[in-house]
Amino acid sequence: MELSKIEKIDLREAWPHEAVDFTKWLAEADNITLISDELGIEMDVLGTEVNVGRFSVDILAEEQGSGRKIVIENQLESTDHTHLGQIITYAAGLDAEYMVWIVKDAKEEHKQAVDWLNNYTSDDINFFLLVVELWRIGDSIPAPKFVTISKPSEWKRFVRQTQEDNLTEIKKMQYDFWVQFKEFASKECPKLKVYSPSPKHWLNIPVNKNGNISLTINSRDKNLGCEFYIPYNKELFYALADQKSEIEAELGINKIDHIDMEWMELPKKKASRVVIRCRFDIYDVDKWNEAREWCLITGSIFQSVFTKYVQKLEGELT
Numbered sequence: 001m002e003l004s005k006i007e008k009i010d011l012r013e014a015w016p017h018e019a020v021d022f023t024k025w026l027a028e029a030d031n032i033t034l035i036s037d038e039l040g041i042e043m044d045v046l047g048t049e050v051n052v053g054r055f056s057v058d059i060l061a062e063e064q065g066s067g068r069k070i071v072i073e074n075q076l077e078s079t080d081h082t083h084l085g086q087i088i089t090y091a092a093g094l095d096a097e098y099m100v101w102i103v104k105d106a107k108e109e110h111k112q113a114v115d116w117l118n119n120y121t122s123d124d125i126n127f128f129l130l131v132v133e134l135w136r137i138g139d140s141i142p143a144p145k146f147v148t149i150s151k152p153s154e155w156k157r158f159v160r161q162t163q164e165d166n167l168t169e170i171k172k173m174q175y176d177f178w179v180q181f182k183e184f185a186s187k188e189c190p191k192l193k194v195y196s197p198s199p200k201h202w203l204n205i206p207v208n209k210n211g212n213i214s215l216t217i218n219s220r221d222k223n224l225g226c227e228f229y230i231p232y233n234k235e236l237f238y239a240l241a242d243q244k245s246e247i248e249a250e251l252g253i254n255k256i257d258h259i260d261m262e263w264m265e266l267p268k269k270k271a272s273r274v275v276i277r278c279r280f281d282i283y284d285v286d287k288w289n290e291a292r293e294w295c296l297i298t299g300s301i302f303q304s305v306f307t308k309y310v311q312k313l314e315g316e317l318t
Contacts, residue, residue: 014142027048029045040195045059064231102130103129106150114127128151129149193205219283226298236313240274
């Protein structure tokens with residue numbers, strides 16, 4: 001069998017100019033999802049070269065749902081003191097809670113600085129240091145890869161939050177379950193991107209800007225859910241509902257035990273959802289392994305099927 005070689009190429013081949021080429025490319029909806037997937041933060045771009053006093057931030061975004069501000073500073077060179085100072089200045093000027101620094105190479109001194117900021121600032125402040133790479137197989141089109149070099153320690157922050165906020169037992173159990181699931185998914189299905197766990201009853205898996213997959217735990221009704229959540233596009237929901245039979249056949253819901261599936265228009269709300277459920281009592285820890293497998297299998301199928309249909313229908317609806 002003849003095999004090709006993977007080659008790392010210079011970033012300037014794809015993006016000759018940092019602001020004109022790389023920032024513009026990254027700010028496009030399909031490309032910013034690469035950062036969302038890597039960091040586990042669902043984000044929408046608000047603008048590029050946004051003024052902050054006498055300066056301007058490369059990209060200003062916000063977290064979906066919460067509206068928390070995200071500043072993104074790009075650097076197609078090695079880290080330096082100037083850009084570290086800039087991103088802190090932008091964050092202060094815009095009252096941002098997420099700072100994302102994307103570079104060609106990360107010097108150890110700057111990695112240590114970002115680690116220090118994450119350890120000694122408040123839990124509302126989150127610094128991320130990412131390296132961007134370009135790879136090519138044979139004569140293929142170059143493909144970008146983002147690698148996280150430094151990020152907040154979720155476990156340390158969760159422990160502090162638990163101590164300060166006195167989280168309930170169910171919140172702690174939800175967090176433990178999602179952490180274990182994310183670790184399980186990363187080993188068994190690395191292609192399945194899962195957002196960062198938190199002590200909430202849901203955990204999100206990205207599809208695109210029009211929707212996402214949510215895994216949910218209902219401790220009161222004792223069930224585990226997987227849903228395709230559409231935050232504000234009723235036309236997309238109606239178009240998907242018109243192909244309900246085909247979608248359900250591809251989901252294979254008849255092959256999964258203990259299933260309850262609903263197509264929920266939610267007419268009084270902007271959002272809509274397609275939900276599938278199975279019985280699960282989070283207090284029955286002996287069933288957690290089985291529940292993690294259900295989440296992985298069902299979440300993967302939902303992501304694959306709905307991604308395909310959404311991409312197809314988006315072209316028809318535009």
